[in-house]
Amino acid sequence: EAGVTQFPSHSVIEKGQTVTxxxxxxxxxxxxxxxxxxxxxxxxxxxxxxKESKQDESGMPNNRFLAERTGGTYSTLKVQPxxxxxxxxxFCASREGTRGINEQFFGPGTRLTVL
Amino acid sequence: xxxxxxxxxxxxVQEKEAVTLDCTYDTSDQSYGLFWYKQPSSGEMIFLIYQxxxxxxxxxxxxxxxNFQKARKSANLVIxxxxxxxxxMYFCAMRFLSGGYNKLIFGAGTRLAVHP
Numbered sequence: 001e002a003g004v005t006q007f008p009s010h011s012v013i014e015k016g017q018t019v020t021x022x023x024x025x026x027x028x029x030x031x032x033x034x035x036x037x038x039x040x041x042x043x044x045x046x047x048x049x050x051k052e053s054k055q056d057e058s059g060m061p062n063n064r065f066l067a068e069r070t071g072g073t074y075s076t077l078k079v080q081p082x083x084x085x086x087x088x089x090x091f092c093a094s095r096e097g098t099r100g101i102n103e104q105f106f107g108p109g110t111r112l113t114v115l
Numbered sequence: 116x117x118x119x120x121x122x123x124x125x126x127x128v129q130e131k132e133a134v135t136l137d138c139t140y141d142t143s144d145q146s147y148g149l150f151w152y153k154q155p156s157s158g159e160m161i162f163l164i165y166q167x168x169x170x171x172x173x174x175x176x177x178x179x180x181x182n183f184q185k186a187r188k189s190a191n192l193v194i195x196x197x198x199x200x201x202x203x204m205y206f207c208a209m210r211f212l213s214g215g216y217n218k219l220i221f222g223a224g225t226r227l228a229v230h231p
Contacts, residue, residue: 003159033218042119043206045218056218091160103150104219106160 002026004107006092012113018080021110025074025094031055032075033095033104034067038088049075082114117142117214119207121222128197128229135182136192136225138207144168147211149190150219151181154204163205166190197229 005024013019025032034046046065047057051072060067064083069075079086089111093104118141128134140149151163166174166181174181182191194201204226208219 009158031217035219035221042223043208043219043221045220048217056215059218089158093160102216103162103165105162106152108157108159111158 004092004094004105006090006107006110008110009108010111010113012115013082014115015084016081018078019082019112021077021079021090021092021112023075023077023092023107025092026096026105029094029096029105030072031095031097031104032069033093034075034077035059035091035093036088037091038085041088043091046077079112082112084114087112087114117144117147117209117211117220119209119220119222121207121225123225124223125226125228128194128227130199130229130231131196133193133195134197134227136194136205136207136227138190138192138222140188140190140207140209142188142209142211144211144213147209148216149181149183150208150210151179151190151192152206152208153201154206154224155200156203160206164192194227199229199231202227202229 007022032049037043045059048055049069066078089109091109093106095104120139147168149166152160164176164179178195180193204224206224207222
């Protein structure tokens with residue numbers, strides 16, 4: 001079974017440009033999460049989808065960030081316009097449902113560098 | 116507010132020895148779950164072990180065990196018989212009832228280096 005995949009693995013952009021990150025969760029996982037880790041800081045929650053609906057977006061830093069999950073499958077996270085402080089690693093995770101331990105399965109992350 | 120603290124930025128251990136990675140947490144929730152994830156140099160986060168707040172026995176998964184001391188709010192990870200492949204970042208994380216058991220909060224991580 002394929003794990004969580006993220007694209008691109010690395011992105012280098014200039015301040016003011018737009019970047020779109022993509023996450024493909026494990027097939028059948030209704031729950032999808034975005035996290036990010038900026039340099040030297042903890043991994044921080046950004047938002048949570050249940051299928052195509054945003055369940056919790058309390059971690060989104062500001063309105064330059066827009067997340068979508070059309071059709072409840074893959075998700076995109078757009079940063080527009082990007083700022084220097086947006087640099088970091090963006091992780092996506094998915095989770096099946098509510099039974100058992102129900103751990104989140106993480107992707108390898110997208111390393112975003114804003115110059 | 117919930118918080119995870121990992122006080123060891125880096126740890127060294129000799130191959131085949133045991134190592135303990137510290138994790139303390141703070142929450143006012145009575146129901147919560149604690150996770151440990153491993154992040155090798157490849158970048159992905161690998162789930163290692165889970166402990167529920169109501170679990171009376173310490174969790175074990177192969178060479179990994181979780182030393183859960185609820186009264187002290189600590190959930191230390193013990194890796195027995197360290198292997199070179201254990202060299203990685205290790206993150207302690209928590210989900211909690213008031214967060215809908217959804218979002219995880221993470222500690223800063225501990226970088227473990229296993230020497231031959």
